[in-house]
Amino acid sequence: MQMVTPPALRQPFLATWGQPLGLCLILFMLSYTIGVVQPIMPPLVQEFNSSVGYVQSALVLMSLVTASFTPTAENLSRRLGRRSVLAIALGFFALGLVVIILSPDIGLFTLGLAGCIGVAGAVLMSTPVALMDALPGEGIQRYGLVALAIAGVLGALVGSITGGVMAFDFSWRWAFAFELGLIPIIWWLVRSIAVPAPAQTLPADWLGGLLSVAGFGLTLVGLSLASELGWWQPKGDPQTLDFVLAPFGISVAPVLMAVGLICLGILIFWERGRWSKTGPGPSRQRQPSLLRLGGFSRRIYTLGLAIGTLHTMTTVGVQFNLFQFIPAVMGLNPIQTSVAVIPFTVAQLAVLLLLVKRRPQFPPRYLLQSGLVVKSIGIAMLWAAISPPVTALELLPALVVMGAGTGLFATYITSLTFADTHRDQKAEARGVYRPFQNLGASLGRGILGTMLVSLASLKIVDGILAELGQTVAPEVRRSAIRSLQVAIQTLRRSDRRQIFDQLPDSVQPALSGILQTAATEAMQSTLLVILALCLLCLGLSFLLPKTVKTIEAPIE
Numbered sequence: 001m002q003m004v005t006p007p008a009l010r011q012p013f014l015a016t017w018g019q020p021l022g023l024c025l026i027l028f029m030l031s032y033t034i035g036v037v038q039p040i041m042p043p044l045v046q047e048f049n050s051s052v053g054y055v056q057s058a059l060v061l062m063s064l065v066t067a068s069f070t071p072t073a074e075n076l077s078r079r080l081g082r083r084s085v086l087a088i089a090l091g092f093f094a095l096g097l098v099v100i101i102l103s104p105d106i107g108l109f110t111l112g113l114a115g116c117i118g119v120a121g122a123v124l125m126s127t128p129v130a131l132m133d134a135l136p137g138e139g140i141q142r143y144g145l146v147a148l149a150i151a152g153v154l155g156a157l158v159g160s161i162t163g164g165v166m167a168f169d170f171s172w173r174w175a176f177a178f179e180l181g182l183i184p185i186i187w188w189l190v191r192s193i194a195v196p197a198p199a200q201t202l203p204a205d206w207l208g209g210l211l212s213v214a215g216f217g218l219t220l221v222g223l224s225l226a227s228e229l230g231w232w233q234p235k236g237d238p239q240t241l242d243f244v245l246a247p248f249g250i251s252v253a254p255v256l257m258a259v260g261l262i263c264l265g266i267l268i269f270w271e272r273g274r275w276s277k278t279g280p281g282p283s284r285q286r287q288p289s290l291l292r293l294g295g296f297s298r299r300i301y302t303l304g305l306a307i308g309t310l311h312t313m314t315t316v317g318v319q320f321n322l323f324q325f326i327p328a329v330m331g332l333n334p335i336q337t338s339v340a341v342i343p344f345t346v347a348q349l350a351v352l353l354l355l356v357k358r359r360p361q362f363p364p365r366y367l368l369q370s371g372l373v374v375k376s377i378g379i380a381m382l383w384a385a386i387s388p389p390v391t392a393l394e395l396l397p398a399l400v401v402m403g404a405g406t407g408l409f410a411t412y413i414t415s416l417t418f419a420d421t422h423r424d425q426k427a428e429a430r431g432v433y434r435p436f437q438n439l440g441a442s443l444g445r446g447i448l449g450t451m452l453v454s455l456a457s458l459k460i461v462d463g464i465l466a467e468l469g470q471t472v473a474p475e476v477r478r479s480a481i482r483s484l485q486v487a488i489q490t491l492r493r494s495d496r497r498q499i500f501d502q503l504p505d506s507v508q509p510a511l512s513g514i515l516q517t518a519a520t521e522a523m524q525s526t527l528l529v530i531l532a533l534c535l536l537c538l539g540l541s542f543l544l545p546k547t548v549k550t551i552e553a554p555i556e
Contacts, residue, residue, distance in 0.1 A: 019135055020144055022189025023128040024151035027434075029093075029182050030124055031152040033117060034059065034438055035159025038320065038445060039334060040172035042489065047172075050106040052489045056446040058110040063439035064212075065118030066125060073122035074130075082127055082195040087187065089123035092116050094183050101173045125434050131193050146356050149410075150349065152434070157345055160323075161338045211267040218260030222253045303543055304417025305436055311372075311413070311537050312440030314530045315406055317448030318379070319344065322395075324452055324488075325523045329388060329516055340392040344403040351407025363546040364412040371412075372538040375405030376531060383527045388516045416544045452526045457484040459518035464503065467510050 041055055077085045096116025103109040132144040166175040326337045378401035385394050461480045
């Protein structure tokens, strides 16, 4: 008897999986763009004669632009058609990459990253989710959204590993040039996806989007730059500072924060005023409002969004600080450091793949809280394991426990966040959720990373002064700490070694111990802060519902 092969098995691979692969490559590309910035930061800052704070601010602005315009982008996609808007977004993304590759200074770099790529990301974040749900096939329906989540994780991982190699062995610009080759492949794979016909939708709230970007953007950029430019008194010589950096004799950081808060105040009044009288009588009809679109009007969605963003901040903060700590204390190169940290990601993905799409036997909130408890235990284990001498093998158990806890949390936070979100709002809600996680990642690098470098620099300078038995003027000490912060964040390990070699011979015998002690104590201090933030997530999680009707695919 002749065996009949099902039609699905007779089709070529690309005919069945080409379209889902193209959608996954979109999120891979977006995550790669964010993940690649950190390892290329030292040569990028040196070439632009800029600072780490400015690059971190560009990442923050990119996430804010994407999050703020995602509701509007989703509205336009439904009105004009997803295929047309997707094509425009891919073109905008390519334009942003070209601007970044050719940028001669940090200003154009920020325009390409936060402007072009940020706006394009508003479409590229939500469209894969909307189109993946519409694809035919039982396997695609079951695992499509999971594949999107894994693609996002892999994109960030590939960016963090390959970015440093490209930056130091070739040029940091090549790290972005690689993505230009992905764009035509993506379009070729997704161009034939069947999309719904355009439909009449609410008009876009452009002013609300601009006010939200300005309000959140200026406030968070001011916070990002405060440690570098000064919280009130400008750092450096006010006589030589440009008016842009020290307007009216004060640091520009509080000015940015004040203007941002003013914009947020105007945004609140604007959104309240989106109600107008129409027709006879006292009836009122709400006009389309940016903050009321999608799930923003739902308390559970907003709470879950905040918890997820805070959790991402802690996760990326730990990873970023490990990439700073391990080379300094263990002497590993970027590739070896990536291999040492990768058990965290492997454990996270293993838990995701094990649990996803399975109906849990316990309430999802309890499982999410268990993940936070497990992650907290892993952070405590890491705190205990980093005392020198430390090896990659000694870090392994803590990283695996942290990764397992993170995977358990990420499996259920999406389901609990979308517990009361309407099905028609899922694509938009997911599109907003992911850039907020990118924002959390930027804040994790910017705040927790800066905390590690600042504490280590302070302890190194004080340790050297104590070894010399000298006291210096407070301004000289502060200047030395700031210079060391810049050197740690922008110079290679060998270049930093040359700076320390210039210290007096009387310090050299104790220098290695000073550096190791300073790095360890600074890392332990930041881990305690990260542990406190993780416990804050645990406390807030009690406000989430215990159960959900539908288990959503994870996003983090």
